[in-house]
Amino acid sequence: MHHSIEIEQLYYSYPDGHQALRGVSLHVEPCEKVALVGPNGAGKSTLILHLNGILNGRGQVRVAGLPVVKENLGKIRARVGMVFQNPDDQLFSPTVYDDVAFGPIYQGLPQEEVRQRVEKALAVVNMSDYLQRVSHHLSVGEKKRIAIATVLSMDPEILILDEPTAGLDPRARRSLMKLLENLDITMLVSSHDMLMVRELFPRMVIMDDGCIVADGPTQELMADEALLNAHGLEKP
Numbered sequence: 001m002h003h004s005i006e007i008e009q010l011y012y013s014y015p016d017g018h019q020a021l022r023g024v025s026l027h028v029e030p031c032e033k034v035a036l037v038g039p040n041g042a043g044k045s046t047l048i049l050h051l052n053g054i055l056n057g058r059g060q061v062r063v064a065g066l067p068v069v070k071e072n073l074g075k076i077r078a079r080v081g082m083v084f085q086n087p088d089d090q091l092f093s094p095t096v097y098d099d100v101a102f103g104p105i106y107q108g109l110p111q112e113e114v115r116q117r118v119e120k121a122l123a124v125v126n127m128s129d130y131l132q133r134v135s136h137h138l139s140v141g142e143k144k145r146i147a148i149a150t151v152l153s154m155d156p157e158i159l160i161l162d163e164p165t166a167g168l169d170p171r172a173r174r175s176l177m178k179l180l181e182n183l184d185i186t187m188l189v190s191s192h193d194m195l196m197v198r199e200l201f202p203r204m205v206i207m208d209d210g211c212i213v214a215d216g217p218t219q220e221l222m223a224d225e226a227l228l229n230a231h232g233l234e235k236p
Helices: 044-048 070-079 096-106 111-124 140-152 170-182 194-200 218-223 225-230
Strands: 005-013 019-028 033-037 058-063 080-083 158-162 186-190 203-208 211-217
Touching: 005 044, 019 044, 019 211, 033 044, 033 194, 044 158, 044 186, 070 080, 080 140, 096 111, 096 140, 111 140, 140 158, 140 170, 170 194, 194 218, 203 218, 211 218, 218 225
Parallel strands: 033 186, 033 203, 080 158, 158 186
Antiparallel strands: 005 019, 005 058, 203 211
């Protein structure tokens, strides 16, 4: 049985010379839910972007048992659903149906299966009534749900989310948390929302300055106020 995510000694520097990752190693097991926390500039988003080959650093990255190399990117992007912080980065079609259907159509699935996948994904995120709506006219919370549906329609093994609750009002945040709680899938989520992390994620990984500085049970790490303070985090 392979790890869902396997990162060994990953280094990455941006073209301007800024070193964003300094020898990061991380393993995530199938169906494990892991939160990635740390101050701005810690390297969380940079790390996430290596998991479907958007960035390519030095070291080894394997996802769903496959090395993240050019020839595997098609397979990997079908298995790794990535939801960006700004849903507008993911929604670009005339209607919600078209947005959610985009991945399955791109995978070459027959029309009937595409339709079934779209309906199933929208049902999971409680947005079945929005099929013919225009994505750009929706609220941020609604857009985030549609963005999640766009990756669920591809039936991924792993879900990766960057700041899923950012910009949401309390009601939208609560309903998004309920949605994430009910998804039975490997999940790696980068977030500053420590209340959500405490509630939903049994394991927490703290990053700072391009390194993993702590990795363990969320309750234990959250109880260590000195550790949190040292890395710009607040106890919820």
